[in-house]
Amino acid sequence: MDALTALHNRVSMPRLIGPAPTPEQQEALFQAALRTPDHARLRPWRFLVLEGQGLERLGELFTVSALNRTGDPNAAEVLRAPSLPQRAPMIIIAISSARVHPKVPEIEQDMSCAVAVGNMLVAAHALGLGAVWRTGELAYDPLVREGLGLQAHEKIIAFLYLGQSMTPDRAAPELEPRDFFRRWPES
Ligand SMILES: Cc1cc2nc3c(=O)[nH]c(=O)nc-3n(C[C@H](O)[C@H](O)[C@H](O)COP(=O)(O)O)c2cc1C
Incomplete structure (x- = not known):
């Protein structure tokens, strides 16, 4: 799939099943993330990859968090x-x-990580995988952060769920560029 087709047609796929991305697909996803724009090349991001037992452990952390709340x-x-x-x-x-x-202010470093997530979403689509970006209050809960080993200055930008789509791709919503893009100054 060419880059523009992937960019124009990507949609989130929340209903996912196994198998997980193959090692080759994972490599392609990781490389896409690492091409994120990055002011001053600080590489201000890291990624945890969870399958099987990792997903169970994350479920335990989510449970502790929900119980605490x-x-x-x-x-x-x-x-x-x-x-x-x-x-x-x-x-x-x-x-x-x-x-x-x-x-390089903090927001620029956070945005670089967010673009890495966006790159992986588009790469997943190009690879024929399904993916969805989730956060929610679990992403900001100190108990979840601590359980995952985050340091004080770190933030969870995304839980990127990946797998095989259970449903056929939805058509991407059609937005009108002129509703969002204007010449400036207007002539
Ligand atoms: C920072 C961020 C956090 C998000 N968190 C959630 C979430 O927790 N749950 C959810 O259902 N969608 C979440 N979304 C939205 C979906 O990932 C998705 O973008 C949205 O449903 C629109 O679908 P589309 O990507 O197919 O246009 C989040 C998106 C972003 C950018």
Whole structure:
């Protein structure tokens, strides 16, 4: 698939099953992430790749987080938590490791990580894989952050769920460029 076709037609695929991306597909995804624009080449990001036991461990962290929030072991949120990471055979957790830099503000480093996630989404589509970018309050919960070994200056930018789409690709929504792009100054 050529680059423009992938860019124009990518859609999120939330219903995913195994198998996980092959080693060759993973390599292609990782290389796509590493081509993110990166002011001053700080490489202010790192990625955790979870399958199998990793997904189970993430489910345990999500459960601890939900229990801490609700205080009720029978709350629907707590009961559902272990199954959340099982919605895909692989999750890549994208982490921004932004540091204080005289020329590159934190937001630029976070955005570089976000673009890496975007690159992986498009690469996944080009490879015939399904993918969806998720965050939610679990991404910002100190218990989840700590359990995954994040340092104080790091942020979870994405839980990128990856696998085989259970449904055929949806048509991408058609947006009108002129609703978003204007010449400036207007003539
Ligand atoms: C930073 C970020 C966080 C997101 N978090 C979630 C999420 O937690 N749950 C969810 O269903 N969609 C989430 N989304 C949206 C989906 O990934 C997806 O982009 C959206 O449903 C639109 O679908 P499309 O990508 O096919 O246009 C998030 C998107 C971004 C950019």
